[in-house]
Amino acid sequence: xxxxxxxxxxxxxxxxxxxxxxxxARGRSVVVLQYADGIVFVAENPSRSLHKxxxxxxxxxxxxxxxxxxxxxxxxxxxxxADLRGFTYDRADVTARGLANVYAQTLGTIFSSAAEKPYEVxxxxxxxxxxxxxxxxxxxxxxxxxxxxxGSLAVGGNSDQINSFLEQRHRxxxxxxxxxxxxxxxxxxDNNGGERELTAxxxxxxxxxxxxxxxxxxxxxLGPQLRxxxxxxxxSGGSSATSGSGESDSSSEGDAEE
Amino acid sequence: xxxxxxxxxxxxxxxxxxGSSSFMDFLSDHAPDVLPGNRPLPAVExxxxxxxxxxxVAATYAGGVVLAGDRRATMGNxxxxxxxxxxxxxxxxxxxxxxxxxxxxxxxxxxxxxELEHFEKVEGSALSLEGKANRLSTMIRSNxxxxxxxxxxxxxxxxxxxxxxxxxxxxxxxxxxxxxEVGFTAVGSGSVFARGSLKKLHRDDLxxxxxxxxxxxxxxxxxxxxxxxxxxxxxxxIYPTLTVISDEGCRKLPEDEVSGLVRAMHExxxxxxxxxxxxxx
Numbered sequence: 416x417x418x419x420x421x422x423x424x425x426x427x428x429x430x431x432x433x434x435x436x437x438x439x440a441r442g443r444s445v446v447v448l449q450y451a452d453g454i455v456f457v458a459e460n461p462s463r464s465l466h467k468x469x470x471x472x473x474x475x476x477x478x479x480x481x482x483x484x485x486x487x488x489x490x491x492x493x494x495x496x497a498d499l500r501g502f503t504y505d506r507a508d509v510t511a512r513g514l515a516n517v518y519a520q521t522l523g524t525i526f527s528s529a530a531e532k533p534y535e536v537x538x539x540x541x542x543x544x545x546x547x548x549x550x551x552x553x554x555x556x557x558x559x560x561x562x563x564x565x566g567s568l569a570v571g572g573n574s575d576q577i578n579s580f581l582e583q584r585h586r587x588x589x590x591x592x593x594x595x596x597x598x599x600x601x602x603x604x605d606n607n608g609g610e611r612e613l614t615a616x617x618x619x620x621x622x623x624x625x626x627x628x629x630x631x632x633x634x635x636x637l638g639p640q641l642r643x644x645x646x647x648x649x650x651s652g653g654s655s656a657t658s659g660s661g662e663s664d665s666s667s668e669g670d671a672e673e
Numbered sequence: 674x675x676x677x678x679x680x681x682x683x684x685x686x687x688x689x690x691x692g693s694s695s696f697m698d699f700l701s702d703h704a705p706d707v708l709p710g711n712r713p714l715p716a717v718e719x720x721x722x723x724x725x726x727x728x729x730v731a732a733t734y735a736g737g738v739v740l741a742g743d744r745r746a747t748m749g750n751x752x753x754x755x756x757x758x759x760x761x762x763x764x765x766x767x768x769x770x771x772x773x774x775x776x777x778x779x780x781x782x783x784x785x786x787x788e789l790e791h792f793e794k795v796e797g798s799a800l801s802l803e804g805k806a807n808r809l810s811t812m813i814r815s816n817x818x819x820x821x822x823x824x825x826x827x828x829x830x831x832x833x834x835x836x837x838x839x840x841x842x843x844x845x846x847x848x849x850x851x852x853x854e855v856g857f858t859a860v861g862s863g864s865v866f867a868r869g870s871l872k873k874l875h876r877d878d879l880x881x882x883x884x885x886x887x888x889x890x891x892x893x894x895x896x897x898x899x900x901x902x903x904x905x906x907x908x909x910x911i912y913p914t915l916t917v918i919s920d921e922g923c924r925k926l927p928e929d930e931v932s933g934l935v936r937a938m939h940e941x942x943x944x945x946x947x948x949x950x951x952x953x954x
Contacts (some may be wrong), residue, residue, distance in 0.1 A: 470794050492688040494794050495699050498787055502696075503707065520682035521689075631790075 431526060431533045435557035438535025439481045444571035445539065446601055447478060447564075449550055449587050450594035453543045453624045453632065457598030460619040468621040470633035472497040472509045474542050476623050480571030481536035481557075489518060489538065506630070511542030515553035515561055523559020533557055537570045543623035543632050547587060569601065577601045592644045595620055595636070599645060615641045696791035697784065697812075709780055710815025720823045724753035726778060728863035728895045728902040729760065729770035731831045731842045732875050733856055734884035737919035738831045738840025740770050741888035743863070743896060744911050745903030755903060760916045762923040764789040767805055767832030768916045772861030774824040781812055781826055788812075802834045806843040806851055814849030829860050833918045840918060863895030863902035870894035873951040882934070885915050885926065889938050890948055905935045 422430075445458040445467055456478050458467040467486075468478045471493050479486035496517055497509045518538055526533045538555040554562040554570060567585040569577035580601045589597070598620070603613045620636040627634065636644065687703035697708065705711050724746040731740045742759035745752060753775075760770040761782045769785060771778035788808055793799045800808070809830050816826055830843040842854040857875045859867035870891040879887065889905075892913050896904035905912045912935045915926040942948060 464797065466797065469797075488689050488691060491691065491795055492684045494791065495688045495696070495703075496684060498696055498791050499700070499704070502783070502787055517682070517684055521684045524683040 427529075428527075432558060435526070435533045435535050439537050439557065439570075440572055442480045442571050444569050444574055444577055444602055445478045445480050446567065446569045446577060446581065446598045447539055447541060447552055448567045448581070448585060448589070448594045448598055449547065449552070449565070450589045450591055451547070451587075452591065452626045453622055454541050454550055454552065455591060455594045455598065455622040456539075456541075456620065457595060457602060458619040459602050459613065459617055461617050462619075466619060468619055468635075470621075470631065471514065471540070472501065473506055473630050474544070474623065474632050475509065475511050475514060476541050476621065476633050478539040478541075478570075479536055482534070485534045486536040486538065489521065489534075489536065492521070493518065493540075511540050511551045511553060515540045515555060518555050519559050519561040521559075522555060522557060526558045539568065539570060541623060543625045545625065573604070576604055580604055591622070592646075595641070595644045596646070615645055615647055620644075694792045694795040696788050699791075708815070709777065709784065710812075710818075714818050714822065717822060722748055723824065724748045724757075724775040725901070726757060726759045726772050726775045726861065728859060728861035728867055728892060728899070729772055729829050730859040730864075730867050730871060730888050730891045730895075731770065731829050731854070731857060732871060732879075732884050732888055732891075733840040733842060733877070734879040734881060735877070736840075736881060737833045737917065738842060739881070739884045739888050740768050740829065740831045740916045740918070741885070741892055742770050742914050743892050743903045744906070744913060745901065746775050747901045750900075752903075755906065755909070756911050758914055760914050760925075761786065762916065762925070763805065763830070763832070764793070764799065765922045766799075766835060766918060767802065767830065768918055768923050769809065770829045770831070770860070770916075771826060772828070772864075773826040774819075777816065777819060777824055778826040778828070781816065781828070785809055785812060801836070802832045802841060805832065806830050806853075809843075810845065810849045810851045812849075813845050813847065817848060820847040827860050829858060831918060833920060833922075835920070838920065859891065859895070861895075861902070863892075863899035866898045867891040867895040867902075870948070874949065881917055881919070885917070885934055886938060888915065889913060889934055893938065893942065894948060905939065907935075907939065 443459040448455050456468040460467050469490055471477045477490050477493055493514055501509045522534060525531050534557055537557060541552045544550050552564040554564050554568060567581040584597055599613055603611050605611055620641055622634055623632045624634055693699060700708050726746050727743055729742045740760050744756050746754040746757040760768055763769045763786055769782055771782060789805055825847045827847060828845055832841060834841050842858055843851055844854050844858045845851055857871040874887045874890055893904055896902040912931045915931055917924050
C-alpha cells in the first residue's frame with residue numbers, strides 16, 4: 416500500500432469548507448425578514464411539495480438551502496427533537512436556541528469528522544416571541560458555527576448581494592405585504608446586478624405570525640393570498656381594497672397548513 | 674478529528690434515521706421507556722384506586738359533530754375532581770373525549786395529539802380521519818395490560834371528515850376494537866342513560882345549537898341516574914364542556930355560550946324534571 420500524501424489540517428478543512436460552500440452556492444436563496452407581526456420567510460422554490468421552509472414547533476420554523484436530502488434529514492431530526500422535548504417537559508420549554516445548538520453540534524461534528532462528507536446546507540432557525548424584541552433568528556452555516564441575526568437575512572446562492580440589498584431597505588415595522596414584496600424583489604436580483612421577474616408561482620412563502628390565536632404560529636401563504644400580498648391579483652378591484660384585513664381573516668381561518 | 678467521540682452533542686442516530694413519520698415509532702426506537710404501553714406492570718391484588726373520568730357523549734349534526742363531557746372524576750365513592758376536562762382537541766379537525774382512568778387517559782391524549790401533529794409536520798399533510806382513528810386504536814391496545822388490572826381507558830373519537838364533508842364518530846372498547854357510530858354515541862359510567870336520552874332526542878337535521886342542547890340533555894339524564902356523572906353545578910358555575918367540530922375546525926364553546934344553553938335547559942327541567950318528551954309515534 417502506498418503512503419498517502421501529507422495534507423495539512425488547515426488545507427483539509429479549507430477544502431471541506433470550499434466543497435460545502437460551492438454546494439450551497441448552487442442553490443437558490445431564502446430570505447428571512449422580521450415584520451410588525453412576526454417573521455416572514457420567502458424562498459424561490461418552484462416546487463409545491465418539496466419545501467425549503469417548514470414548521471418545527473409552536474413558535475419555531477426552519478428554512479434551509481443546499482442539498483435537499485441533507486436538510487430534510489436535519490429538519491425531521493429537529494421535529495423529533497422538539498416534539499420529544501415538548502412531550503417530556505412542556506411545550507414552552509422548546510426553544511429555538513436549544514434547537515439551534517443541537518443543529519450546530521450536529522453540523523460541526525459532521526463537518527470535522529473525516530469519515531463523513533460535509534453537509535452542503537445552510538440553515539435558519541427562527542422563533543417568534545410575544546413581542547418583536549423577543550424574536551430570535553439563528554443562522555447555521557455548514558461548519559457548525561451559529562450566528563444570531565436580527566432584522567433581515569439571506570442564505571444561499573448570491574446571499575451577499577441580497578443581504579446588502581435588504582440591509583438598505585428593511586425596517587422592523589414593515590407590514591406583511593411590504594415584507595413579502597421586499598423579499599421577492601431581493602430574490603429577483605441576480606449575480607451581475609440585473610433583475611429577473613419572479614411571480615407568486617415561483618415563490619414559497621411562510622410566516623410565524625405572533626397575532627395568530629392558535630398555539631401553532633406557523634402558516635404557509637399560498638396561491639390567492641400570496642398573489643394578493645404581492646399585488647399581482649388585478650382581476651378584482653375589491654380584493655386589493657380588503658388586502659389589509661384579508662391577512663387577519665386568513666390567520667383566523669384555521670390551520671389549513673397544506 | 675473528533676475531540677469527543679462518545680458524546681458530541683449532535684443529534685443521536687435515531688433522530689436522523691429516515692423512514693417513519695410516526696412519533697410513537699420514533700419513541701419506541703429511541704426512548705421506549707417513555708411510551709405508556711412499555712412499562713412493566715406490578716402485580717396488584719384487587720382494584721387500584723385512581724380517579725376515573727365518567728361520561729362523554731358525541732352526536733353529529735348537519736354541519737359536523739359535537740363532543741360533550743361532564744366535569745366529574747370519581748375515586749370509588751369520593752368525587753376526586755369536580756372540574757376535570759375530558760374532551761381535548763386532537764388536531765384541527767378532530768377531538769377526543771375520554772372515559773376511564775384519568776391519569777392514563779390524559780397521557781394517552783397528549784401522545785395522540787403529538788402523534789397527529791408530528792405526522793403532519795414531517796409529511797406536510799394531515800392523516801386521514803380513518804388513519805387517525807386507527808392510530809388511536811393502536812394506542813388503546815397498548816394499554817391492554819393496564820386495562821386488565823382495572824385501569825382502562827376508553828375514548829370516543831370524533832372529527833370532521835374533510836373528504837366526505839361530514840362529522841364522524843368512532844367508539845372503542847378496551848382491546849382497541851374500533852367501530853364507527855352513526856348519529857351518536859356515549860361512553861363511561863353514565864353512558865347507558867345518556868344513550869337512552871340521545872336515542873329519543875337526536876335527529877340528523879339538527880343545527881349546531883340544537884345538537885349542543887341535545888348533548889347537554891343527555892348528560893343531564895346521565896347525571897340524573899348515575900352517581901359518578903356530574904350534572905351542571907349551578908352554584909360553582911361548572912358546566913359540561915362542549916366541543917364543536919365542523920368544516921371550520923375544532924372549537925370549544927366559550928363558557929358564556931355554554932352557560933346560556935345550560936340555563937335554558939335547566940329552566941325547562943324546572944317545569945319538566947324528566948326533560949323534553951318525545952312524541953309517541
